[in-house]
Amino acid sequence: MVASYKSSDREFEAGQDLFSLGKPCDSIYNLTEGWVILYNLLEDGRRQILHFALPGAVLGFHPGDSAMMTYGAQALTDVTVSSIPHKALLPIVKQQPEFGLRLAWLIARDCSLAFDRLTSIGRHxxxxxxxxxxxxxxxxxxxxxxxxxxxxxxxxxxxxxxxxxxxxxxxxxxxxxxxxxxxxxxxxxxxxxxxxxxxxxxxxxxxxxxxxxxxxx
Missing domain, CATH: 1.10.10.10 (Winged helix-like DNA-binding domain superfamily/Winged helix DNA-binding domain)
Incomplete structure (x- = not known):
């Protein structure tokens, strides 16, 4: 989906951050190969894994032009992603509305999976x-x-x-x-x-x- 509009492919080795907690992210990433974890860090240094992203996931989307990421994304394995700069998203959606709908569907799917797992952690x-x-x-x-x-x-x-x-x-x-x-x-x-x-x-x-x-x- 994102690959049709990508500006470039990027590769990350296992253990590398695609983007970091508390820092801006200027692109969205479509994961094409490998596994990525989305995580947060507690004050005492402990890590909470929020979600496991598999190929097809879209990462790094956030509201606002200069918003800081409220979570980090780290390559669990060697990964390949297609990237699109945030500044290119609005022109693309205007030209191809179905792109925006597809992007919203992918984000909603991952939110649903994350909410379900949060329920499991809290109640099971x-x-x-x-x-x-x-x-x-x-x-x-x-x-x-x-x-x-x-x-x-x-x-x-x-x-x-x-x-x-x-x-x-x-x-x-x-x-x-x-x-x-x-x-x-x-x-x-x-x-x-x-x-x-x-x-x-x-x-x-x-x-x-x-x-x-x-x-x-």
Whole structure:
């Protein structure tokens, strides 16, 4: 979508910030390859992962010409993005209104995913939070290849990343993953995630199967 109007492609290595918390961002980025985390930092230095961006996501959109970013975006893997300067957006939308609608849809989709995960963090037990996160990432990953019934994926997260995304310690995450493995639900080893029993995972995550279908769409 953004690639048709891009000014350039940019590459970032794993660990690099695409844009930083508290600093201006003069472009929007369409993620074409790799994974990106959106994060915030607490006063004590702890990190809260707000969202995991997968290929197709639009990053860096904000209201105002000189607004400071209220969150950072860091490459979780090596990534490639297409960029469009913010100053070019208005002329593009005037010429191609469907571009603005598509951009709004992508942003609304990511907001919906983030709100759903926020509810999970605020209201669910540790096992439900982790199950919810793993299931959502697995389905979003698989949805990139419609019709491909994969049961295993490369999940470039550490247990610390999962903890930062769910509000849990690494020790607690390790315990939950161990329980899910012993119950024959999932295996997560060397950044490979295998869903052994998807129905049980949905049940542990306490997710409506219809919501799962909406993520795929």
């Amino acid at each position: 037990s540790a096992s439900k939070r982790v199950a919810h996160l793993l299931l959502k990432l697995f389905i979003r990953y698989r949805a990139q290849w419609p019709g491909n019934q994969i049961e295993e994926m490369h999940l470039p997260l550490t247990q610390e990343d999962i903890g930062d995304a769910t509000g849990l310690t690494s020790v607690h995450v390790n315990r939950v993953l161990g329980d899910l493995r012993k119950d024959g639900i999932v295996k997560f080893h060397y950044r490979r995630l295998q869903i052994i029993n998807p129905d049980k995972l949905i049940d542990v995550a306490r997710i409506d199967p219809q919501l799962v279908l909406s993520w795929i769409r």
